[in-house]
Amino acid sequence: MIDPHTTVHATIDFGLRxxxxxxxxxxxxxxxxxxxxxxVAVDFHTGRASVQWVFARSLLADGLIAAAGLGDLRITPATDHTRVIFELTSPGGTATLEASADELADFLDRTYDEIPPSEEHAWFDFDHEMSKLA
Structure with missing residues (x-):
């Protein structure tokens, strides 16, 4: 049987301000x-370790065009429209990073090639996710 699932990857250089x-x-x-x-998951490589953040794909989409996010991750276009700002907040502190808007949009578009927006529900296995809570 062929596994219908796939993973989209991208490596992007961010700038930590x-x-x-x-x-x-x-x-x-x-x-x-x-x-x-x-x-969407992102692993930020910080020297010897990495820090992973998992957030809604829709947050990335929204943040490419306008300020988005209310919690520990806010994404917003930079003053320089070629860049996007990620503001991360945790109990240990905050970090402001920026990346190429085009590279992020390309990654997002490739995710849409796999599952178009508003079609996620057809791929979500609710019973499987509930079984992980038991």
């Missing part, structure tokens, strides 16, 4: 797995 005029390069691996059709 360490000062208003400088940034430090941070490699990020984005992934979208059709087994979890509503979510």
């Amino acid at each position: 360490s000062h208003p005029t400088t940034s430090v390069k941070v490699r990020a691996d984005l992934s979208y797995d059709t087994r979890d059709p509503y979510a």
Whole structure:
């Protein structure tokens, strides 16, 4: 039997804003797995370790065109329209990163090639997800 699920990957260099005029390069691996059709995961590689954030694919889509997000991740277009800002907040602190809008949009478009927006429900296995809670 062929597994109908697939994963979309992208590696994008983000800039961690360490000062208003400088940034430090941070490699990020984005992934979208059709087994979890509503979510995008990003692993930010911070030297010897990585930090993973999982968030709604729709948040990325919204954040490419306007400020989006109310919780621990906010995504918004930068003043320079070629860039997108990610503001991450955790109990340990905050980080502001920026990345190429085109690279993020390309990744998002490739996820839409697998599962178009508003079709996620057809791929979501509710019973499987509920069984993980038992």
